[in-house]
Amino acid sequence: MSIDHSSYVIDELISAKSIAARVESLAKDISEFYSDTDKLVVVGLLRGSFVFIADLVRELQMPVEVDFLEVSSYGDAMESSREVRIMKDLRGEIEGRDVLVVEDIIDTGHTMTHVMTLLQGRGPKRLEIATLLDKPSRREVEVKARWVGFEIPDEFVVGYGIDYAQRNRNLPYIGKVRQL
Ligand code: IMP
Numbered sequence: 001m002s003i004d005h006s007s008y009v010i011d012e013l014i015s016a017k018s019i020a021a022r023v024e025s026l027a028k029d030i031s032e033f034y035s036d037t038d039k040l041v042v043v044g045l046l047r048g049s050f051v052f053i054a055d056l057v058r059e060l061q062m063p064v065e066v067d068f069l070e071v072s073s074y075g076d077a078m079e080s081s082r083e084v085r086i087m088k089d090l091r092g093e094i095e096g097r098d099v100l101v102v103e104d105i106i107d108t109g110h111t112m113t114h115v116m117t118l119l120q121g122r123g124p125k126r127l128e129i130a131t132l133l134d135k136p137s138r139r140e141v142e143v144k145a146r147w148v149g150f151e152i153p154d155e156f157v158v159g160y161g162i163d164y165a166q167r168n169r170n171l172p173y174i175g176k177v178r179q180l
């Protein structure tokens with residue numbers, strides 16, 4: 001399937017300034033929650049969380065280790081396949097550790113449910129989720145994210161790390177895709 005990138009436009013939904021302010025306040029809450037940790041393992045889900053995690057960790061007040069996990073989900077389409085496979089596993093051990101999973105968007109909840117089951121099985125001390133965006137109206141399985149940047153309506157969004165068919169990750173703001 002090929003996507004015609006000239007057949008849609010992107011309307012700004014959340015400005016770069018609003019994102020920065022929200023990330024700062026999330027980081028404050030997260031730093032307070034984990035104030036007693038010796039070191040927090042921040043696990044970014046590739047690829048969509050790479051910009052968020054980069055901004056977030058620079059605001060965290062405790063020692064931090066950064067690791068990445070890549071699972072397959074959407075392919076290049078707008079619909080979830082609901083099949084989740086590990087494409088790239090963590091490099092480090094998380095047993096007995098404080099772990100924060102950082103995600104770009106929770107949509108149906110299937111990806112995060114699989115990831116949490118996988119990571120919980122490795123015996124972390126505390127395992128929590130921070131997601132930049134949440135589309136609660138799309139949820140098919142319950143997921144508890146302790147920190148949510150913004151709740152958004154059922155729109156397909158791009159930018160700030162998030163793609164549409166591997167494009168638009170480099171936009172500094174979050175926009176919604178409008179088909180022409
Ligand atoms: P879920 O398994 O349905 O919760 O899907 C979560 C994943 O789908 C996210 O990590 C994103 O990669 C992708 N996704 C969900 N909604 C969007 C969107 O609006 N734009 C781009 N990717 C999305």
Ligand code: MG
Binds near residue numbers: 046048073105
């Ligand atoms: Mg993703």
